[in-house]
Amino acid sequence: MELLAGAFIYLVSAVIAVPLAHRLGLGSVLGYLIAGIVIGPAFGLVGAETEEVMHFAEFGVVMMLFLVGLELQPFMLWRMRAQLLGLGGLQVVATAVLLALAALLIGLTWQASVAVGMILALSSTAIVLQTLNEKGWMKAPAGRSAFSVLLFQDIAVIPMLALLPLLAIGDPTPAHLGDHGHASGIAHWPEWVQAIAILSVIAGIIAAGRFLIRPVFRFVAEARLREVFTAAALLLVVGIALAMDAIGLSPALGTFLAGVVLSDSEYRHELESDIAPFKGLLLGLFFISVGAGIDFGLLFGQPLQIFGLVLAVMAIKLTVLLALGRAFGLPGSDTWLFGLGLAQAGEFAFVLFGVALTGGVIVLAEAQMLTVIVTVSMLATPLLFIVYERVIAPRAAVGVTRDADTIEEWGPVVIAGVGRFGQIVSRFLIANGQKVIVLDHDPALIEMLRKFGLKTYYGDATRPDLLHAAGLEQARIFVAALDDAEAQTRLVAHVARTYPCVHIIARAHNRQHVYELLEAGAHEVEREMFESALCAGRQALVALGAHPFRAHQLARAFRRHDLQSLEMLHEAWSNGGFDQHYVAAARMRYEELVRLMGSDRSDRHDTSDRGWTPPPKGDAAS
């Protein structure tokens, strides 16, 4: 029951604090952190077990990286390599050096300084990725850069784990025998065997992802038991984490790799939706435990010193990040998002301080102090995101846009979405010599289209700043061709509001979507399937023996009647959606259509058949 009581406290705090924080626009991370502070240091509802909880909850980070991997296809990872190594590498090295110097300056030993520098150079993958995802900034340049840096940091943990014991002074106890679960089970093997083991585990993950996992999942999926599939998904993540742990590598890195390998498999979305809730809960638990773990005694004992150190650490990190952001060509406000977002120290620090402490690189007091510093900096991060969102981003939006450099030209036509629909629209217009700006957020598609010579720009077209950068103000026509119906409606509404002079042509998913789009402000709406389905119907009639021109005529009559119905039923829909009135009206229209399409073929003068009919035999032509 004790377990249940503990779970109850955690859940209550989260259920109250997170929606509140969300309502106040603070983001979920801050909500969890506050919940943790309330149940931990503030009211003492939870106590010593928080550290254990935190280690358990860190598995949420592992799952998160698996999910991130699922969304990243291998070639995208390959394309990120410059950013990953350049931006990530420089961030870790430069920050570590500066922080180490600062530590040296305030009187730490050189070994401790190096350790502190390295450890504090890392940022919090959990907080940053969670917030970027939540705010939809993941696809912005800053989001992608931040992700590159975080991924590199994840990799950098491995050499750090190897390096920390070497810094140990006089204490021969190898750090990796510490109690933090990062002790490698193969550490006692010769190094070349270790290397082989590491390589073969990684190769094994890739090979299994390519050849083994698909048939296994197919086998599991055929059982048609959802929970078994979920179990299989969890098994996959846990198994990889264990394998990575056994060879002393970061489990997060392993699952990330597995995610990338599976990113183009047909089970990608299923895996995503199965793992996502676990990831969410565990991460939430992790954030709560961070909040609960704050040593308020220490914090309020030396508040000035601690806040001063936090400020110093974050200032140094921010300086490096801003400089790198500029150097790597991030647009104005994105640099700030990148800098403020990654300025905190991360959860890896908790583990690494433990290792450093065991190795005797730092002393207990230092470790405690550093842990508080890390926690406070993590606490400050949601606040910094709020500063960015409320102060910096709006200012950048009104100011002169420098974003235009990502899109080198402007055209009279802007097309959002270049899937099966947008592609044809853009090809048609370009073939007719029109200058077209095409936006899409699917890099694979863009890559392919660029191969065919269709210039497409990467970006989430539902982001206002991207539309602005695409020069929508100068455009005459905006074609909304997104696949996602809801996003499409939001997009049309935004464009209609912000750019009233632009003529909006929108792709609709179905009839209801037509009305939604019209009400959102689209000038013209085309149902994506209507024309092609009608063509197929016409061909079927011809195959059944109808004269091709007659079939064409009937299709034409059908189209006209359907478009009229669409218009007439708009009101019925507006009054109450697809209610009984709508259904009654629609049925009436349909019955009329059946009549119209010449069910009564003996009468040659019914309304559908009126074209090209000879005068009736009884009536002389003249």
Added chain:
Amino acid sequence: MRVQVLFAHPRSDRSEVNTALAAAARSLPYVTFVDLYAEYPDFDIDVDREQDRLLGHDVVVFQHPVYWYSCPALLKEWQDLVLEHGFAYGSQGRALTGKILMNVVTCGARRETYGYSGANGHELRDFFLPFEKTAHLCRMRWLPPFAVFAAGHALEEGRLEGQVAAYRCLLTALAENRIDLVRAERVNLLSEDLDRLIWPAAPAAEVA
């Protein structure tokens, strides 16, 4: 009288004369101007709408280039579909009785290629016999064509402006009911005798 111009040109962007004539017709407030190829790019003619429009006018002008001694396909389609039995002709079809139909056309060939000694061997009016008979079958009055010859050279030869002015004059006279219909029906080409066929402007009170 209420005048409607049904303009049929599949490539009006390439026509100097027809575009100018169309612009003149379009600019007159008392003329209903219909660009058929713009309204029915798919040849999907809305018969009810067209018949309603016919009922609302007294004069129907087909304005088009001469293609193979006749009109462009869409205008023929329009006739095939809109002039229905029971509406335009037949024992019950009397909707158009008494209305006026005429063609305003542009030809590539020069004036002298028409006539009995010309290369075409017939007067231009003769080629419009089907239109004349269609009008009569619909109990309408038909007026001979108003034609611009050698349309491709009208602009460079400085004829265009005069022709456009004459067209405007014709439409105005039709609207104000100042055409001597009885004489007009008997001339060879309306464009050649226009001055003699139009009565001077009536006092404002009598303008329809």
